Amino acid sequence: MPRFGLGRKDIAKLERERDVEGIVEFLKDDDDKVVFQAIEALTRIGGSRGIEALMALVADASTRDIVRAKAWLALDVGLEREAKKRTDWT
Numbered sequence: 001m002p003r004f005g006l007g008r009k010d011i012a013k014l015e016r017e018r019d020v021e022g023i024v025e026f027l028k029d030d031d032d033k034v035v036f037q038a039i040e041a042l043t044r045i046g047g048s049r050g051i052e053a054l055m056a057l058v059a060d061a062s063t064r065d066i067v068r069a070k071a072w073l074a075l076d077v078g079l080e081r082e083a084k085k086r087t088d089w090t
Contacts, residue, residue, distance in 0.1 A: 015041040
């Protein structure tokens with residue numbers, strides 16, 4: 001789904017607002033760069049909803065390999081961050 005020039009600015013704004021659902025919509029974009037920016041924003045925000053969206057992206061058979069790889073890496077970072085929150089590791 002092309003966003004007609006939308007992308008980096010909108011994702012940055014949504015990230016500042018911590019609007020995970022808005023960022024998740026960018027995961028469906030046709031432009032890999034936009035999808036990568038959305039993945040990175042979800043990783044920085046953290047939280048279970050972002051992790052669920054990234055897991056769904058990885059599990060979707062239609063996901064492009066390069067996007068799947070980026071999502072896997074983001075999940076690794078996100079899951080580690082969540083584990084630290086739950087165990088108070090430093």
